[in-house]
Amino acid sequence: MLQFFMKNNFENNKYERKSNGSLIVDGIEVAHTLQCCHCGKHFVSIKGSGMIRGFCMKCMKTTCGSIKCDNCLPFEKRLDLYERGLINGF
Amino acid sequence: MARRYAIDGQDTNTATTSILGLTSATTVRPRIFDLIMGSDATPADNAAKYVLQRYTAAGTATSVTPQAIDPADPAALASAGKAHTVEPTYTANAIMLHWAQNQRATFRWVAAPMSEIVLPATAANGIGIQSITVAGSAVNTNATILYEE
Numbered sequence: 001m002l003q004f005f006m007k008n009n010f011e012n013n014k015y016e017r018k019s020n021g022s023l024i025v026d027g028i029e030v031a032h033t034l035q036c037c038h039c040g041k042h043f044v045s046i047k048g049s050g051m052i053r054g055f056c057m058k059c060m061k062t063t064c065g066s067i068k069c070d071n072c073l074p075f076e077k078r079l080d081l082y083e084r085g086l087i088n089g090f
Numbered sequence: 091m092a093r094r095y096a097i098d099g100q101d102t103n104t105a106t107t108s109i110l111g112l113t114s115a116t117t118v119r120p121r122i123f124d125l126i127m128g129s130d131a132t133p134a135d136n137a138a139k140y141v142l143q144r145y146t147a148a149g150t151a152t153s154v155t156p157q158a159i160d161p162a163d164p165a166a167l168a169s170a171g172k173a174h175t176v177e178p179t180y181t182a183n184a185i186m187l188h189w190a191q192n193q194r195a196t197f198r199w200v201a202a203p204m205s206e207i208v209l210p211a212t213a214a215n216g217i218g219i220q221s222i223t224v225a226g227s228a229v230n231t232n233a234t235i236l237y238e239e
């Protein structure tokens with residue numbers, strides 16, 4: 001069963017030398033996650049996903065590829081603005 | 091060093107049902123660094139898809155008291171709830187983690203240091219584990235979140 005699960009979900013996952021998190025299923029590490037530097041989202045990087053997700057040259061970190069994360073607004077700054085009521089949502 | 095706490099909850103994972111929620115406070119920014127999900131139901135091949143999603147109103151739930159990992163730490167400032175009867179108001183697309191899971195499997199996500207999922211220091215804002223779709227039968231699901239604040 002575990003093999004079935006892994007083959008369907010993680011067979012194309014990519015090894016990340018500097019990952020931001022790990023997915024562990026039944027005690028076995030099956031994938032690494034990266035974190036978007038603009039919204040804080042964690043996602044599994046799969047082979048070829050660099051074509052969709054992006055990279056911020058100001059933060060020098062990965063973004064999730066969402067359109068709203070294309071412009072550089074570092075997550076800490078986003079939190080500050082949100083807490084002061086200057087932006088709506090994440 | 092930040093104070094670390096654990097919360098846990100369980101609920102039947104019917105689609106669009108929240109299992110566990112962590113609500114921030116105005117004085118802290120809770121940071122989730124570990125999440126564990128599994129099921130204590132009789133083993134069967136049921137699958138479900140879950141998200142860890144931000145919300146701006148906590149809904150109505152059974153209160154969960156965060157337990158300090160270091161017993162010397164004071165009570166947590168953030169609050170938590172399980173088995174919601176009124177779902178939180180989730181922010182569209184604010185999904186911080188997304189995964190599918192077989193009932194037989196135990197799933198765990200661990201953040202690397204300084205890569206935690208951060209909640210804003212805003213009242214009623216938080217993050218919840220919500221079941222999105224269920225293939226097969228809905229079963230009792232157990233979740234644990236470790237966080238620091």
